[in-house]
Amino acid sequence: MKPAGKLQWKPSTNPFYTLFFFCLLLCILHPNPARTQARVQGVVKGQNNQPLPAATILLLRTKDSALVKGSITQQGGQFQFDNVAPGSYLVAASFSGLKETYSQPIEVAQKDATVRTDLNLTEKEATLEAVVVTAKKPLFEQKIDRMVINVASSIVNTGTTALDVLIRSPGIIVDQQNNNLSMNGKDGVVVMLNGKISRMPISAVIQLLASINSANIERIELITTPPANYDAEGNAGFINIVLKENQQFGTNGNYALTAGMGKKPQAGASMNFNHRQGKFNLFGDYSFNTENLITYFIFNRTVVQDNRKVETNAINDRWSNRLNHNARLGLDVELSKKTTIGVLGTYLHNTFSMDALNRSHILADGILDTLVTIDNKENHPLSSHSANFNLTQQFNEKHKLVFNTDYINYHDANTVDYLNRYEKGNGDLLWEQPLRSNKTTPIRFWVNSADHTWTISKKATLESGIKSTFSRFTNDVRVEWGEPSGWKPDPDLTNISYLRERIKAAYSSLSLQLSEKTSIKAGLRYEHTVSNLSSDKVKNIIDRKYGNLFPTLFLSQVLAEKQSINLAYSRRITRPTFNDMAPFVYFVDPNTLFSGNPALQPAFSDAIKLDYLFRQLIFSFSYTYEKNAITNFAPRVDAATNKLTFFAENQPDRKAFSFNISMPWQPKPWWNIQTNFSANRNVLNAIYLGDALKVQQQNLQLVMAHTFTLPKDFSAELRGYYLTGFLFSVYRVPAFGSLDIGVQKKFAAKRSSLRFAVSDVFGPPVFKPSVNQPDKNLVASGRLLFGNTIARLTFTRNFGNDKVKAQRSRNSGSEDERSRVTTN
Known part of the structure; x- marks a missing residue:
């Protein structure tokens, strides 16, 4: 048997590596031709006219509502889109429990202009017959305490299972032989379903993940720093699988x-x-x-x-x-x-x-x-x-x-x-x-x-x-x-x-x-x-x-x-x-x-x-x-x-x-x-x-x-x-x-x-x-x-x-209990 020595890098002729590192090099070296373009900025306020932090902001093309950029508001409710090309746009703002709001069409005419539009969000109503938004969420969203994988936004996830999605997720390693999960190099991962821990043995959890069709998954959350209301179980954090919940009458x-x-x-x-x-x-x-x-x-x-x-x-x-x-x-x-x-x-x-x-x-x-x-x-x-x-x-x-x-x-x-x-x-x-x-x-x-x-x-x-x-x-x-x-x-x-x-x-x-x-x-x-x-x-x-x-x-x-x-x-x-x-x-x-x-x-x-x-x-x-x-x-x-x-x-x-x-x-x-x-x-x-x-x-x-x-x-x-x-x-x-x-x-x-x-x-x-x-x-x-x-x-x-009618979002109390059970 060849003893393990120091890792040495050698050039590979595998076409996968060539293509993969070509894409990385393209990301790093691609010039940005829009540095002199305009910006759109403003403030989002909620009830009682208070600034609303962490609201979702979308910049949309007026003619077809296609997504141009997306962001979230700062602590003071501020938002800003840089490098906006000349054209006609809408700004959409949304926040949980409040009605999604759209600005009047705004015109960006000059490359160095700054256009301002403020929005106020009110209590959500039963129906919405305004602008139809065709934008979709990005595949990965990095938030303060978690990485969100928007499974429904991915084409290659179609027809797969929750286990297949996790295998291809940032920081996740799945050992299918030994039925083990690790996150950011740490074992002790706790798996949740709609916010509820599964205390199944980890091998049974692997089988559970392999049984969930990705078509029924809205998103997967990789929670690395759980707050106190989560169980203290699991040193690596939580994997929360959120199933789709229909929100319509x-x-x-x-x-x-x-x-x-x-x-x-x-x-x-x-x-x-x-x-x-x-x-x-x-x-x-x-x-x-x-x-x-x-x-x-x-x-x-x-x-x-x-x-x-x-x-x-x-x-x-x-x-x-x-x-x-x-x-x-x-x-x-x-x-x-x-x-x-x-x-x-x-x-x-x-x-x-x-x-x-x-x-x-x-x-x-x-x-x-x-x-x-x-x-x-x-x-x-x-x-x-x-x-x-x-x-x-x-x-x-x-x-x-x-x-x-x-x-x-x-x-x-x-x-x-x-x-x-x-x-x-x-x-x-x-x-x-x-x-x-x-x-x-x-x-x-x-x-x-x-x-x-x-x-x-x-x-x-x-x-x-x-x-x-x-x-x-x-x-x-x-x-x-x-x-x-x-x-x-x-x-x-x-x-x-x-x-x-x-x-x-x-x-x-x-x-x-x-x-x-x-x-x-x-x-x-x-x-x-x-x-x-x-x-x-x-x-x-x-x-x-x-x-x-x-x-x-x-x-x-x-x-x-x-x-x-x-x-x-x-x-x-x-x-x-x-x-x-x-x-x-x-x-x-x-x-x-x-x-x-x-x-x-x-x-x-x-x-x-x-x-x-x-x-x-x-x-x-x-x-x-x-x-x-x-x-x-x-x-x-x-x-x-x-x-x-x-x-x-x-x-x-x-x-x-x-x-x-x-x-x-x-x-x-x-x-x-x-x-x-x-x-x-x-x-x-x-x-x-x-x-x-x-x-x-x-x-x-x-x-x-x-x-x-x-x-x-x-x-x-x-x-x-x-x-x-x-x-x-x-x-x-x-x-x-x-x-x-x-x-x-x-x-x-x-x-x-x-x-x-x-x-x-x-x-x-x-x-x-x-x-x-x-x-x-x-x-x-x-x-x-x-x-x-x-x-x-x-x-x-x-x-x-x-x-549209908002559906009640709720979790049961046992999601923490389903992650301690194992099968092959």
């Missing part, structure tokens, strides 16, 4: 149909609807996806055993199918102008089946000693259902109370059959032995929360709340070896585990507008946790009771017009996932397996983040220190038996540094570019077999999206990412990238569209982890290839009337 919605082809066919369909009449609002959505996947893995490891060099080289071919059904149905009723109640139910059924062939060559001092061939079949259904009751009470203009109660039920079953064939190096059969494993995991949650908002004054708001979560988990694992006399359980790997956990929390957060240019938000959250893990063999394997305070602080300061800084601090906790604590077993071959670790402890992190905003540019720096860091699927090699076991374990600490730049740019009216650049450094202080092990890695990530507005209602998109080497657990992973393209045509007054997209144009990325610590008998590497190039054709159609 009557009956309306949309549907989408997708057909795709890679090495095997793909298909999907989705539909969402909304029926609003009087005080009643019925809404729902459904999506279906089927994928046929071909994956290819290679694992290599070397150990010194009895003064012999023993190498194990495994090649694994997998043919799998995933079939998903995902549905949601809800009802809101306005009992009065101040009281609204709602119920919401969800259902998920995911079936994963796989046939795999694994061939392991075991060499002693370079000579083939044993050949192990494993034929295995896996069946893995996952189902869940949940119910939510919501009550919103607006007592008066200053006081609002939101109450949620949730019940969530997951049932995960995983059955794998293995046939192990052992041969000598010369091909003579030694023996055959079947092996089977079965894991059944029901998980139940009961969640209650109450949140109160008190608007003390125009410059002060106090938020407070309480929450309780009770969970029950059973993990029934049975591993059996086939013997001539029948199936014989493996006592070391067969057990039933029971977990009971209760988390109680309370928080308070105060927002203050200290001056026109200075605002602050400070919060404090307390969480008390009681956890007990037992098995059918040992009681009280884990019996913990602990309480912790989690402070948060946000400071925003306007330095000058279109310049501001933001400073944020937060303390967070990463609790072990349920499956990590209650052991599961998954065999790659008889000597390579994945398992859980009941000895895991929670990890605590302190993070600080600084942002500098200049016009539409955002520069961010963050630093995170994590104590008792949890490394997922850390390797442990038993040199005496040549067994390799992967499981999560605590390490002394981990430090993460991150620098990010968000740069939107419009070279031409028909061409928009969004560039996101991040630089990360991770330092992990670990312990391996009692010895200190320090692993550190730097990496860069570049994500670019080019969108083109073409004649006759055509549009196109080119999007790609490139990621240099990074650190995964104790492994180093070299660079990889991807490129997607798409074209769209709109029809029939833009009520329907046809999109064609190709993902991974130059082939899927190859994930190649490696660790080289021969002094610790830890030398291993891998090569993992997921999926293939896929072309998709999607037809989307909207139906129903188009009178």
Whole structure:
């Protein structure tokens, strides 16, 4: 095996890299011919004639309402568009809860002129029959505390899933082999659906993400500095998937149909609807996806055993199918102008089946000693259902109370059959032995929360709340070896585990507008946790009771017009996932397996983040220190038996540094570019077999999206990412990238569209982890290839009337509970 050395850059002849860096060079070097053009500026005010910060501002062409530029207002309500070409324009202003307002047509006649127009926003009315805005949101929007991915705005996202979108998102790394998510180089990501945490094991979350059709997603929010009203769980932050919510009277919605082809066919369909009449609002959505996947893995490891060099080289071919059904149905009723109640139910059924062939060559001092061939079949259904009751009470203009109660039920079953064939190096059969494993995991949650908002004054708001979560988990694992006399359980790997956990929390957060240019938000959250893990063999394997305070602080300061800084601090906790604590077993071959670790402890992190905003540019720096860091699927090699076991374990600490730049740019009216650049450094202080092990890695990530507005209602998109080497657990992973393209045509007054997209144009990325610590008998590497190039054709159609009526936006109280459940 080639030892890992220093990373060296070599020119690549791959056309992807040539095209990708050509686009980057074009962005940097393209001259700006409009430096002497005019500007449009003004102030937006809201109710009581007060300046309105953070309002959305659009500059539109008068003749067709096409978007020219977009921005948000400053703390004093000011806005300004520079480099405006001569012509006739409209300015549109909008803000949540207020009526969208348009200026009178304004004329820009001279290149060096300054045109001013002020707008006042009033309370939103039931209908809007003014200007029709045809602009769409940019694919990426960088905000103070989060990156927003407007999934509905992307052509290449059409026909894909939430998981596909995340794989191509800035700062996100998805490890599909080990079912793991990381953000900005940090594990401990918490996934939310419409603002509600999913406490499923992370592998089940991966399946959930793979079941959500992108046609039902409005946006995905990557929240790196959550405020105090969010659970303290997750040191990396939150990924919030916001599903589409129809905002119209009557009956309306949309549907989408997708057909795709890679090495095997793909298909999907989705539909969402909304029926609003009087005080009643019925809404729902459904999506279906089927994928046929071909994956290819290679694992290599070397150990010194009895003064012999023993190498194990495994090649694994997998043919799998995933079939998903995902549905949601809800009802809101306005009992009065101040009281609204709602119920919401969800259902998920995911079936994963796989046939795999694994061939392991075991060499002693370079000579083939044993050949192990494993034929295995896996069946893995996952189902869940949940119910939510919501009550919103607006007592008066200053006081609002939101109450949620949730019940969530997951049932995960995983059955794998293995046939192990052992041969000598010369091909003579030694023996055959079947092996089977079965894991059944029901998980139940009961969640209650109450949140109160008190608007003390125009410059002060106090938020407070309480929450309780009770969970029950059973993990029934049975591993059996086939013997001539029948199936014989493996006592070391067969057990039933029971977990009971209760988390109680309370928080308070105060927002203050200290001056026109200075605002602050400070919060404090307390969480008390009681956890007990037992098995059918040992009681009280884990019996913990602990309480912790989690402070948060946000400071925003306007330095000058279109310049501001933001400073944020937060303390967070990463609790072990349920499956990590209650052991599961998954065999790659008889000597390579994945398992859980009941000895895991929670990890605590302190993070600080600084942002500098200049016009539409955002520069961010963050630093995170994590104590008792949890490394997922850390390797442990038993040199005496040549067994390799992967499981999560605590390490002394981990430090993460991150620098990010968000740069939107419009070279031409028909061409928009969004560039996101991040630089990360991770330092992990670990312990391996009692010895200190320090692993550190730097990496860069570049994500670019080019969108083109073409004649006759055509549009196109080119999007790609490139990621240099990074650190995964104790492994180093070299660079990889991807490129997607798409074209769209709109029809029939833009009520329907046809999109064609190709993902991974130059082939899927190859994930190649490696660790080289021969002094610790830890030398291993891998090569993992997921999926293939896929072309998709999607037809989307909207139906129903188009009178605008704001729909109540609400979250249930259990979104934090859905991120601690895992499946393969």
